[in-house]
Amino acid sequence: MTKIYRQGASGALLDEYERAIIDLQDTISDISETELIKIVDNQTSDSSCRSIQTILSHVVCSGYAYAIYIRRFKGETINFRDEIFHTSIQDYNNHLNDSFNFMVDSLNGINDNQLEESDNNKKLITSWGQIYDIEQILEHAIVHVLRHRRQIEKYKIIVRQ
16 A cells, blocks of 8 residues: 655654554554553652553643644643543554544644744743744654653563563
């Protein structure tokens, strides 16, 4: 099957974001319900990193949050979403797909020349104090998925020992 590539810089970023999500979905495809909820790290102070379930809930919620930052930057009034904890990989796959589609919709009306901004006064500010332009928040979203995919790969080894 021929891969269809989205157009422009925003299309390239969305293609890479989608690829990162697909790689994550491939990584979690063989995780059982028992492995999903097993606490792997009960020493961490980060409640989003205790199990594969908490990591996936965090990834989905963050995916929506990055898109919401863009929507708020465009002037939309929208609230952040709470984490939802699922007990099946299929539910996480569906939610990952939904969060990606939400990002795609969030970029409607944004031209490639609006992705980069050098003036910090024209950038979005995250809840953790980081200042991003739209391109940077998309790049962060991509790497966020990659980093947690790697973490889940390590957790799978631990839960299967």
